[in-house]
Amino acid sequence: MIRISTTFSSLILIGLLAASVPHSSQTILPRSQTPPHPQPDNSSGHHLQSLQARYKLLSARLSRLKPNQPYILVDTARNHLYVKRQDVIVLDALASTGSGTILDKPGEANDQWIFDTPRGEFRVQSKLTNPAWVKPDWAFIEEGLQVPQNPADRVEQGVLGDYALGFGKGYFIHGTLYTRLLGKNVTHGCIRLNDGDLKSVYQLARIGTPIVIF
């Protein structure tokens, strides 16, 4: 009885395995099954024309949604920042983006900072020259230091480069002293560039320029 049951189970399993083996899509979906042309009667001809017109209309509508102005594109996986105008790359810069590490918030049991660069679409909200870094709490805590009471003790000059472009919630595109780390995920969420690339981005971007991060 056990042997029959085992054999039966094995047969079922083999059947499932055979059914699930991935083939190339051409094996599974022979393109030859698609009728190459619709039937040449008037009604189907009219139907085809209306489908073609609809397709062209929708294609044009989608095309109009693409940004007309230059936009900033950030690839956090490969640590590159691009400035693009339509499909043309105007600038390709090596960057540093979020490290993905976490830091516990002291005194809050289940709360943490996660140092990711945010993903999605943003806009340049501010353009600063000679920016000063107002260090947030985590900058002190991760170094094992006390968070200062005096706001002036948070200000640090000369670490963000000559320019900074803010895109909301305290995130900036800025310069760095650690140019050897460009191309790596090392930041607390901001996007770092070298001095030359930062200057180009600053000159190309305006307030409202889209920033797409993925």
Place this chain on the structure above:
Amino acid sequence: MSLFTIAILLLLNTASHAAENTAFPDLNLKDPGSLQEATRVLEEEINLAARPQTYLLIDLVAHTIHIKGRGVDLHRIPIIAWSLKIPEAIKGTHRLITRPPIQRRKIDPTSSLEQQPISLADMPMDYTLSFTPALTIDVSPALEDHPFQWIVARGTSWWRQFNAWLASLFTDQSPPSSPALTLEISSEQAQSLAWSVVDGMPLIIRRPATTHK
């Protein structure tokens, strides 16, 4: 700038717009089934591209995964092979429930050692993405790249199907009716996809006309 330069720029601009006006360059404009599918996908994509977000378009006809925003291709991932179960159940836009888990490292303020950041190499090569409305996508590297991981991924998928089928036998429930897509992509691209997807990310799938008639 000379008039000649302006004329050349205008010409190039017009040419690039003309090329962009075809959303799917591989589309057979004489096949009503393919046209219907393309217009369905375009209608969905226009809704997604109108909002400030990134989204996924899996084009099974062109064997490509597109990461897009505002209708623009941000990144393309070639598909080596795919199979799709219950393709007729794919309708509209699906949303990713959760991205693949990441082993994040914790910063220890008392330690002088620098914490290693996460990178693409930390991302999984084989994983399952679950979407709502119900859709699962099993991603695995190509058999030639990583045979062991390919076998593990297949085995997990088969085991899940077997259990679902077994449960339907004993509980009078009908077998699962939600679509399931299996994708084989290079190991590096599988890691790249795991990195790029975010919770709630919208997804649309373009199917070959023969799969959903």
